[in-house]
Amino acid sequence: RLITMAPSTEFTQERLLALAPQKQLVISFTNRVRIDFARTWAFHARAAGVAAFLIGATDRHALSELQHMEIPCFSMATNLPQGEWPWGSPSFKSLGPHKIELIYKTISWGFELVITDIDALVLREPFAHMSRWPDAAFLTTSDHLGNTTADDGLETHNAIHSAFNIGYMFFRKSALPLVTEWRRVIAEQPRSRWDQGEFNRIARLGWNPRRTSGLSDPRLFWSYKSSLIGGVLSISLFCGGHNYFVSQFPQRLGMTPYSIHTTFQYGAAAGKRHRLREARVWIDPPEYYDPPEGLLVFPIDVPESLVYPKGGMTTRGHIALINHQMRQIRSGLALAHVLGRKLVLPSVICGYDKAWYPLSSAPTSRGAFGGARGFILPIRNCPVDHFLEIGMLSPTQTLREYSFLSNPRTPAAVLSSRATTKLELEKGAAETERLAKDLGSFKVLNVTNLHTVDVVNSGLLSTIQRIAFTTKMRHAGGGWC
Structure with a gap:
């Protein structure tokens, strides 16, 4: 009987040479609660034609899951918590020494290395791009919020004073002096020193x-x-969360990014997942794209007078703009709840940006995140975590992202099964029965006048339905001021 050996889970020079004889390697790492990120990350690495990649598992459960999905992996054998690692927490910082050790070993063995966080997707094969700068010991992504070039080269020196973001980096062996010092400093205080700050x-x-x-x-x-020599990768090609989802540099320049990293967002892991769904790069199971209950869509009403108020946008104007759209989304959620459908969120426009501290008050960038450009406002296709706590909405059970119907993974059979109707308020609660009975077989139901109706208080819902909806949504909230 033929006995097959389980793939190795070691991280050794011999294994890396067998995996990557060209000595170019892409690495990421995950724990058990981010396994779905690892699935998405590996999908795109394969689709991009990355010849050799590995995902490190920080716990046994993650290692088992990666092996089950047949993703090349290795055991990091850490004692890190298996839950979320809140940003800035001791567990978050304790990952640093393990990450730096991977970098140190890999480049010591003579490999070129791209190392990323698991929420920094590898969407294009990176090494041909990196080869344009053969003298660079390292190339890093950046938290800079204003692109200094419109070409596909590096950012200019106007960007190099902003924080380097180590969520996606490239290293050669020539970076060893820097990495050796970085390794030493972090090892002195592994639970308190932040690897990115020290780098x-x-x-x-x-x-x-x-x-x-x-x-x-x-x-x-x-x-x-x-x-040694370093450089800052183009923020339009190697995108942080603000540069892709808010400033939208790749979209404005017609570029295809090498990476999207879900920084600068406000919804924790649920917010990261939803943003990647909005970008149509998150990989869900097939049933996500064809919910048996069907979908509800409606055209959102956004008057130009709210988007471009007289005298310019103000805080009050921004709040009025968001409130106007939120009322319509509430009606959409209520009707979807009664019909048992998933609401496809409309594309929302935000008048102002969102930040953890006061927004810019400069005349040319008023209302933008500090350091960002004023021309990004208003923000079209505004990320949902700019105005809703997406995790509170149980998104996979309740709704779909605004880009869902243009996602190539949404089946043609779903897109072609479409009905259009208007709400007839005079029928009261019988109207929702009509929608369910007469149009329930269609995958996509478009209610063209939904934006004009307060579904919760219009008499369309029975008392029981109204109570059930408000109870379901009682913890849903958000902030847009």
């Missing part, structure tokens, strides 16, 4: 951005005691 500090130690001699590209810079 930013160390990379800028004794650096000399004004020195351009010896650089293959003047957008590169001399880093870490002027001993």
Whole structure:
């Protein structure tokens, strides 16, 4: 009888050489509660033609799940919590030494490495792009919020003083002096020192951005005691959450990003998932795209006078704009609840951005996140976490993202099974019975006058239905001010 050996889960030089004889490797890591992120990450790495990639598992359950999905993986054998790692928490910071050790070993063994967080998707094969700068020891993504170039090259020196984001980075062996120091500093206080903060500090130690001699590209810079070369990857191609979902640089420039990283968002893990669904890059099970109960859609009403009020947008104007759209979404959720359908959220327009602190008050960028450009306002296709706590809505059970009907994974049979109708208020509660009985077989129900109706208080719902809906949504909320 033929006995097959289980694939290795070690992280050794021998295994990496067998996996990546070309010595180019992409790595990420996950725990048990982010396994669905790992599934999506691996799907795109394969689709992009990445020749060699691995996902590290920080716990046994994650390792077992990765093996079950036949995703190349390795055991990181950590003692990290198996739940969420809240940003800035000791468990969040404790991941740093493990990540740095992976970088240190991989480049010590002579590999070129792209390492990403599990919520930083690899959408295009990266190494051909990185090869354009053969003298770069590292290339990093950035939290800079204003692109300094419209081409596909590196960001200029106008962007290199903003925080480097280590959620997607490229390293060569020539980065070892910097990585060795980074490794040493984090090991001294592994639960309190933040790996990203320390990388930013160390990379800028004794650096000399004004020195351009010896650089293959003047957008590169001399880093870490002027001993090695670094660069900042295009924020339009290697996108953080603000640059992709709010400033929308790739969309404006007609570029296809290499990566989308769900930073700068407000809904924790549920918000990250929903944003990636909005971008049509999240991978759900097939049944998500064909819910048996069907879908409800409606055309949202957004008057130009609210989007562009006289005298310009103000805080009150922004609140009025969001409230106007939220009332319509509430009606949509109520009708979808009664009919048992999933509401496809409409595309929402936000007058102002959202931040953890006061927005910009500068004349040219009033209402934008500090450091972002004023031209991003108003924000069309505004991310839902800018105005709703998506996790409170149980999204997979209640709704679908605004881009759902244009997602290539939504079956043609769903898109072609469509009915259009108007609500007849004079029929009262019998109207919802008509919709269910006469139009229930259609996958997509478009109610063209829903935006004009307060479904909850119009008499369309019975008392029992109204109580059931308000009870279901009693914890739903959000903030847009």
